Amino acid sequence: MIKKNLPLASFTTFHIGGPAHSFIEVFSEKDVQEASSYARSNKLKLFPLGGGSNILVPDAGVDGVVVRIALSGIEFSDHGDSTVLIAGAGVPWEEVVEAALARDLFGIENLAGIPGTVGGATVQNIGAYGVELEKVFEYADVIDATNGEPKRITRNEAKFGYRTSYFKERRELILTRVALRLTKDGMPHLTYPDLLKASASGKSLKTPQEIAQIVRSIRAEKFPQRGELGTAGSFFKNPILSKELVLSLEKRFPGLPVFPQSNGSVKISLAWVLDHVLSLKGFSIGGAELYKKHSLVLVAEEGTTAAEVDTLARAIENKIFDALGIKIEREVETFGAR
Numbered sequence: 084m085i086k087k088n089l090p091l092a093s094f095t096t097f098h099i100g101g102p103a104h105s106f107i108e109v110f111s112e113k114d115v116q117e118a119s120s121y122a123r124s125n126k127l128k129l130f131p132l133g134g135g136s137n138i139l140v141p142d143a144g145v146d147g148v149v150v151r152i153a154l155s156g157i158e159f160s161d162h163g164d165s166t167v168l169i170a171g172a173g174v175p176w177e178e179v180v181e182a183a184l185a186r187d188l189f190g191i192e193n194l195a196g197i198p199g200t201v202g203g204a205t206v207q208n209i210g211a212y213g214v215e216l217e218k219v220f221e222y223a224d225v226i227d228a229t230n231g232e233p234k235r236i237t238r239n240e241a242k243f244g245y246r247t248s249y250f251k252e253r254r255e256l257i258l259t260r261v262a263l264r265l266t267k268d269g270m271p272h273l274t275y276p277d278l279l280k281a282s283a284s285g286k287s288l289k290t291p292q293e294i295a296q297i298v299r300s301i302r303a304e305k306f307p308q309r310g311e312l313g314t315a316g317s318f319f320k321n322p323i324l325s326k327e328l329v330l331s332l333e334k335r336f337p338g339l340p341v342f343p344q345s346n347g348s349v350k351i352s353l354a355w356v357l358d359h360v361l362s363l364k365g366f367s368i369g370g371a372e373l374y375k376k377h378s379l380v381l382v383a384e385e386g387t388t389a390a391e392v393d394t395l396a397r398a399i400e401n402k403i404f405d406a407l408g409i410k411i412e413r414e415v416e417t418f419g420a421r
């Protein structure tokens with residue numbers, strides 16, 4: 084059933100935003116085909132919505148068809164050493180993690196505690212504590228909204244990068260099912276500083292369950308708990324810069340955390356810069372604030388507008404440009420701004 088003028092705030096973790104021109108919830112491939120045909124015949128843009136945990140909906144709303152992806156179900160198929168988990172794109176990511184843990188499967192335990200759906204997680208190539216979703220991605224089934232055709236996008240075609248993928252470039256591909264390859268005899272990935280610290284303090288981090296539990300407790304310290312405040316997690320991406328530029332920044336800002344990438348460029352920690360160089364923790368505009376417990380996270384108290392969030396984000400972007408001479412990118416997407 085198509086709903087008109089439906090307020091979107093409650094479908095986002097920011098709890099912000101105006102209405103959708105049209106809103107449809109889809110439970111099957113056929114529903115996705117019908118929704119895309121409706122958008123085509125009414126010449127409206129299509130906006131797939133997962134858990135709403137990485138988007139900012141403008142106060143004026145979205146002039147298009149918001150398609151809430153609600154395809155459900157988790158299946159497993161065993162292939163000797165590995166097990167493929169296949170989930171409907173609307174399954175909450177945490178349910179996928181739990182299903183893997185219940186079978187003692189390694190692969191996504193470092194990604195425990197992340198909000199959103201498995202579809203959103205894939206588009207975004209979620210990453211945390213040294214692991215990104217691309218590491219376990221096998222394939223995704225999609226419907227091409229331009230013609231309603233189903234397609235399968237494999238690992239080689241998915242072009243994953245830091246918080247990006249082929250699915251971000253090709254917005255007309257609506258994910259319906261995602262397959263992840265997990266293993267029983269996996270190795271714990273404990274290279275990330277927070278996990279090394281937990282391991283050094285004597286915590287046992289051998290099983291996927293143990294690792295997931297520690298990751299959840301680390302996250303609980305840093306990120307606002309669901310419902311407490313509106314948020315979409317990290318608001319900006321960590322900048323990836325040339326080695327030369329990073330060397331000069333390290334001289335100016337001793338202690339800057341740096342993460343060399345496989346292609347020779349270097350990722351720097353923006354949270355550290357916002358905290359230690361610019362002292363911006365708690366910086367606020369209206370009800371929008373740079374979170375006091377983690378400076379890459381933007382939070383919004385009840386009643387905050389998207390305009391306030393955007394103004395705060397712009398102010399931060401300008402301050403970083405003035406201090407470091409670099410343009411930072413947002414990780415959170417503004418719906419309708421593409």
Ligand code: EPU
Pocket residue numbers: 210211212213277305315316317318319320321340352353354355356358359376377378379414
């Ligand atoms: N730091 C500060 N002050 C702070 C927070 C952090 O100085 O207020 C320093 C930390 O001490 C550390 C560095 O900044 O040296 C990095 O912080 P952290 O380990 O918390 O990770 P992050 O780079 O800020 C990224 C992801 C998170 C993910 C964490 C953990 C991005 C944009 N964010 O954050 O993902 O959970 O690593 O792996 O890559 C998200 O994408 O929404 C998200 C939450």
